[in-house]
Amino acid sequence: MKVIKFGGSSVANAENIKKVVNIINQPQYQSTIVVVSALGGVTDLLISVGTDAANAKEQYKETLLNLEKRHIETVQALLPINNQSACISSVKQSFNELEDICEGVFRLGELSGRTKDRIISFGELLSSKIIYFYIQSTGSKIGWIDSRKAIKTNSNFGFAAVDFAATTESIKAIVAASSNTLFIAPGFIASDSNGFTTTLGRGGSDYTASIYAAAVHAEAVEIWTDVTGMMTADPRWVANARTIPHTSYREAMELSHFGAKVIYPPTIQPAMDQNIPIWIKNTFAPSEAGTLIENKPSEEGEIITGISSINQIALLSLEGSGMVGIPGFSKRLFEALANEQVNVILITQSSSEHSICVAVNTVDVAKAKAAVDNAFEIELMSKKVEPLKVEKELSIIALVGDKMKSHPGIAGRMFSALGRNGINIRAIAQGSSERNISAVVSFNDIKKAVNVLHEAFFETSHKQLNVFICGAGNVGGKLIDQIQQQQAYLLQNLNLQVRVTGIATSKKMLFVDNGNEIDVSHWKDALVNAETMSLQGFVDGIIAKNLRNSVFVDVTANAEVAGVYAQLLSKSIAVVACNKIAASSVYTNYQHLKSLAKEYNVPYLFETNVGAGLPVIGTLNDLIKSGDRINKIQAVLSGTLNFVFNNYDGTKPFAQVVKQAQDEGYTEPDPRLDLGGTDVMRKIMILAREAGNKMEMEDITNNGFLPAACFEGSVADFYIAMEKHEAHFKALYDAAAAKNCKLKFVAQFENGKASVGLQHIPSNSDFYHLYGKDNIVLFYTQRYPEQPMVVKGAGAGADVTASGVFADIMRVTAP
Template structure:
């Protein structure tokens, strides 16, 4: 099989962790598989790069930041390739060259005082460019030929800096041309996660969950058999174990379930991460580099066909419910359209929508950061309707949470909603708003933030998810 193995920041956070990741890659290759590795930056490095860029934009560039980065990565190089002076020297030269560029960018930024999205991408993506040579050197030290490859040579993206999207036709051509000959020679390429480049060669980043996204893109471009995401948890769980101590790891879930769980707050995967793999029907495994014997979670087209009903419960905190209320809204065309035009103009992400069939109320959930400006914009845009009395009020309710019960095979299964609301009723939890899509893949509801943990536990217990 051709396997793309992605290692997250905690999985490459130290010399010991990189050595473990390298051993996992080498062991997989020893079993007869072809392997491509995608690596994140070492833990906390990306945050440090962004902080340095922002500080430099105020005119306060400190050269010690470059030295601190060099010292941390040099210590790892010292541990990984001890006894091989030639390889060690080459590795340090690569680190110096990349940090020279980092220093030049930050020094220039301290002169112009303007941190553009394009420049931030160039700086924030350097952590992966420092980590990849270390991972490749560690794999080579275990007897497997390995070379670091910058994803700027492979992944062609749009110029949407900070959240670029791959152009898959061009990416497939470049990735195949660059990686397939190396794979055929038995090498293990180590690709930088998180970054890509425009068709003109300008560095971009792929946004939140970027390194996982990179692995899915590379896997799709190579028509890999599987993509393995190595992280610091055993897989996707039936609930957040910090909230539900009885939560269990799910052995198999579908792409759609993974997407729903990621969208509604599960932290293991970002919802867009799996899209390239999904489109090529490539299974994605979530594995724990700290517990590699655990089988993890397999994400595939069909998931677990034998499972029925609710499979997991998750929640989103830090959100606000914005509601438009008015008995005069009924039969008045255009209010809903105008409301969502405002939301779009504010570039706000709507997490959930609910509307009464009487048309007297429509509400939607936004992040706490976005809701105040959206509510203010709504009051301005709907001023005439408020004056006429078509709308009574526009409110933004604080301290709410979305709780979602998720499962592919909820569709057509009687009693799911009754079980959910019966469980909440027994706990005395008031439901503020409800939403269910026609796919019947999830039931989402809004409760007070204080009730969110109890709601998750009640639903988890009602469906006996601890027994999966």
């Protein structure tokens, strides 16, 4: 014999009930006990009926009428007209009885646990009777079992404990006395020794099925629901959650205890005691295999079986020096909570015995606090114990797996993954079986935490990166194009899903909700109807979304944008900056940002601040990390200036060459930042700082070449001034040419001092053969004292700069 159970969603309406009966009519279920829940949502409505009646709210009558109408309509949709009368009569009789009970509650203004159980029992009684009559109308022979007569419990109404000896006896007797081999029974309900109706707790229909299975030594229990088995995580939160094909009883118990609602936790024990396998199946996809729960763990597969969570948790912390070395404190705490029937979900205690904290359901906080305050009244008055600390808005996340015991490092991976994503852990617990590691986190972080851990343990072939781009101009636009071009490649070859989830310009900002991403092939069109840009609004949106592996990409030259890095880093959001302003700001701010990145274990990368797409900063960092020391840096760091002096020979005006450089995208918006040396000063300062030196802009000597008049007025005025001083620029060129030299704007750092300026470069110099917009950096170190480490290549241009930013984004994914 088998026992199969169908949940509320499976019997929500006539259409679904027909699917259920199609399953029951399969040959393998000829000898079966079918357990059913109430029609979907009915139990909650019956609870509200009882509550409203007790509170003298006459709307309970309307709710009852609607419930009666729904059940009769279900009968009419299922049964042929000539078979309806007996079933409808049964339904009406039940609602008449229910109405009488509720009227009594209304008049008394009181709803006892016993009466509440009686009211909500009608849900399963009605659904089981309707399905019983429907199966009979199809010509099948079936018996109806009243679970109140079959299952015996104590009188703990609302969550009654089963008397298994008496229950087994009565179920066996009922089945043996019938000539039927197919039975249907209401789930969730039972009765005490006085015959009063009791219930087995919300979700108790699963438990009912397991109780019947244990009594008749069934070959299997099947729990039919609306999902295809137990999942590695909640599929509403994790898009890539997948079915667990096989798990052990104990793993399933841990998962169900920590929030996996596919199966009610007490269900497993009766089946486990009799070694009866449990299948979780999908009513709406009956051909799917589902999940098998049995007495042995899977021989292959993941170390972690699943990730579960419980929400609406509060943490109660009892602390005090008076607890140290005094036996009995824990006992008194748990006794106080137990006396108030407060369920303790998680326990953790410091090794110093100075504190102990427990996690409970938020709804129990008030009575839990009152109980603890009362139990420790004397210690609180004498200040041996501090007042009970209560933290709400928390959740518990749990990793579950039988194989965790034999695999070291699981806890490390768990906490490392959470830490990298800025998820603070309030408490930790691990069972002695090492089958479960639980952590208490903020409720606001739970969805992110589940996704982070699912990615870490189940999606080793797939990592998601959420990119928020601020600045969609020349470089930003190229970056988005490059991301679009590479998305398929990265997913296929590097198992990396790069999602653009936010774009901001000076006027508009765009987010995509519900776990989607921006269609980067039409991002410009999407921005047209986006909301008005607010920098703080954009930052707040990134923080509020709380997505895993988030990266803020600054592709602007805006000081205000550079000012938000600290907010983002302190929320464990990586920052990739093309913008040089932050790294070249006052040293204390530069150091603060670096410290935040270290403190919150999150990347702050700005490779393109020097050399665009060239690996200048990365090379320098690698030298330092490997134990080398920088003696001297010499560099041509301005692609703009190199372009200008490579193209200026006096045959056309200097101003015209500069304008060409600007038109081709090599200069800053204000070319004077390049030609005046400010941009190069910033770059050499950044390199000096990355080499470990404290340096400010005023510490750098700038041997400029522009006449003072060029710095007055607007950019337009600058071009006019250059035209007026053409003779000056021609003289600079001629002086270098006379020595068979070229003009290069060179930056240098040595012995703690830095300078920038125009130099005559002879033909034997590394700088002489530097063409177009190329940059070159020479690192003279302890290991490279005479022949320097050379980094050379294109140092300006939207494409190469965007590629450098993209490379930094890829570095964020590194462990």
